[in-house]
Amino acid sequence: METGTSRVKRGMAEMQKGGVIMDVMNAEQAKIAEAAGAVAVMALERVPSDIRAAGGVARMADPTIVEEVIKVVSIPVMAKARIGHYVEAKVLESLGVDYLDESEVLTPADEVFHINKHEFTVPFVCGAKDLGEALRRINEGASMIRTKGEPGTGNIVEAVRHMRYINSQIRKVTNLSLDELYNEAKILGVSYELLLEVHQLGKLPVVNFAAGGVATPADAALMMHLGADGVFVGSGIFKSDNPEKFARAIVEATTHFTDYKLIAEVSKNLGAPMKGIDIATLTPAERMSERGR
Amino acid sequence: MRIGVLALQGAVTEHIVSIEKTGAQGLPIKRVEQLEEVEGLIIPGGESTTIGKLMRKYGFIEAIREFAGQGKPIFGTCAGMIVLAKHIAGGEPGHLELMDITVARNAFGRQRESFECDLEVKGIAEPVRAVFIRAPLINEVGPDVDVLTIYKDEIVTARQGNLLVSSFHPELTDDYRLHQYFADMVEDSIAANQ
Numbered sequence: 180m181e182t183g184t185s186r187v188k189r190g191m192a193e194m195q196k197g198g199v200i201m202d203v204m205n206a207e208q209a210k211i212a213e214a215a216g217a218v219a220v221m222a223l224e225r226v227p228s229d230i231r232a233a234g235g236v237a238r239m240a241d242p243t244i245v246e247e248v249i250k251v252v253s254i255p256v257m258a259k260a261r262i263g264h265y266v267e268a269k270v271l272e273s274l275g276v277d278y279l280d281e282s283e284v285l286t287p288a289d290e291v292f293h294i295n296k297h298e299f300t301v302p303f304v305c306g307a308k309d310l311g312e313a314l315r316r317i318n319e320g321a322s323m324i325r326t327k328g329e330p331g332t333g334n335i336v337e338a339v340r341h342m343r344y345i346n347s348q349i350r351k352v353t354n355l356s357l358d359e360l361y362n363e364a365k366i367l368g369v370s371y372e373l374l375l376e377v378h379q380l381g382k383l384p385v386v387n388f389a390a391g392g393v394a395t396p397a398d399a400a401l402m403m404h405l406g407a408d409g410v411f412v413g414s415g416i417f418k419s420d421n422p423e424k425f426a427r428a429i430v431e432a433t434t435h436f437t438d439y440k441l442i443a444e445v446s447k448n449l450g451a452p453m454k455g456i457d458i459a460t461l462t463p464a465e466r467m468s469e470r471g472r
Numbered sequence: 473m474r475i476g477v478l479a480l481q482g483a484v485t486e487h488i489v490s491i492e493k494t495g496a497q498g499l500p501i502k503r504v505e506q507l508e509e510v511e512g513l514i515i516p517g518g519e520s521t522t523i524g525k526l527m528r529k530y531g532f533i534e535a536i537r538e539f540a541g542q543g544k545p546i547f548g549t550c551a552g553m554i555v556l557a558k559h560i561a562g563g564e565p566g567h568l569e570l571m572d573i574t575v576a577r578n579a580f581g582r583q584r585e586s587f588e589c590d591l592e593v594k595g596i597a598e599p600v601r602a603v604f605i606r607a608p609l610i611n612e613v614g615p616d617v618d619v620l621t622i623y624k625d626e627i628v629t630a631r632q633g634n635l636l637v638s639s640f641h642p643e644l645t646d647d648y649r650l651h652q653y654f655a656d657m658v659e660d661s662i663a664a665n666q
Contacts, residue, residue: 197481277583
């Protein structure tokens with residue numbers, strides 16, 4: 180019997196496909212998310228839009244919140260550790276968290292090195308905005324990739340850009356000859372073996388979710404249309420007027436992302452979504468997606 | 473021969489790839505009408521609470537019960553096994569309540585306790601590689617249930633007539649013998665109906 184194998188870790192992400200993973204800040208929100216049909220919850224102290232508003236250093240959540248959430252739901256519980264913060268990740272693993280997010284939403288603890296994720300029994304998800312980042316994270320042991328998007332903005336434009344860019348890069352790699360692949364690996368700064376795998380599979384070797392700026396059911400469906408395997412919704416749900424209804428609507432729109440009548444139906448009378456931020460008004464320092472390469 | 477994979481949430485494509493290795497055609501099923509196009513159905517792994525909710529929402533509970541009532545085979549893996557079970561331990565209400573088993577959810581623990589190992593399955597010659605992910609197991613079986621695999625005194629694969637269930641994920645390996653076993657069940661049911 181073997182635990183923590185690559186197949187067990189990547190397989191866990193496969194089981195989340197077609198689903199919605201929701202940010203929650205306490206037990207009550209976790210129960211709402213589970214009842215709405217979330218496939219997992221991300222236990223946080225603050226959602227990204229509040230992290231933006233608060234400023235300062237954002238760190239791993241208080242273990243009390245994580246434990247509280249683990250206690251009340253039967254679906255998997257995820258939590259975020261800072262980029263490069265091995266100890267935060269080990270602490271969260273010790274609490275029984277099912278999946279770790281080494282996340283640019285928190286203030287990075289290391290500006291050069293990410294966590295060696297092979298040393299963990301639980302799987303990791305990491306953000307990426309291009310194929311090079313995605314493959315470097317997979318090389319470090321990530322079992323799931325998500326777009327970085329621009330968290331806490333309620334603006335889908337960056338997630339769209341990242342998903343489109345990664346997919347266009349994959350299409351290019353698929354068409355390269357084997358000798359061209361060596362040079363492409365050098366340009367992207369990734370291992371030749373991993374790039375060869377992408378060339379052969381025509382996709383990433385792990386699940387790829389959309390994240391960062393999903394604010395409406397139609398946003399979630401758009402990301403599925405662009406090829407996402409599933410969706411993370413951060414600030415969108417519990418910053419909306421009616422979180423319960425909103426969460427159910429996002430779940431349905433993700434499952435039936437080509438059924439536009441259904442999306443119209445679930446989008447009715449949802450109340451105001453989060454207000455959102457025009458990305459162009461953010462300074463480079465305010466852009467979370469620039470963190471971790 | 474066409475075999476559907478319930479595509480509300482979960483590892484749908486992996487099952488389609490595995491079932492197509494047996495020579496059958498695999499079809500994702502998103503709407504109840506599509507059940508008419510297939511002779512067998514796989515309910516994949518995923519989150520059973522999510523899949524159960526969406527099944528209720530879109531009328532799949534009645535439709536799949538009717539499908540099973542016509543003698544058409546159904547194969548549930550992990551979450552699929554939970555939604556097929558008559559009883560869920562701990563008092564949670566069941567979903568399809570078709571198979572005379574009681575299942576315990578997340579019976580091996582959290583993700584850090586998830587594992588893979590080799591297991592003997594009755595009716596398959598050599599052991600299969602079994603991948604368990606936050607897996608359920610079967611606590612009790614009714615008199616009509618045939619136990620196919622026992623792992624550390626626990627039942628993890630079973631069959632009752634046209635229903636087949638496994639705690640683990642055969643779709644996560646290249647070994648498609650359990651899918652072949654199911655495809656044979658579908659073939660037998662087609663022959664019996666002619």
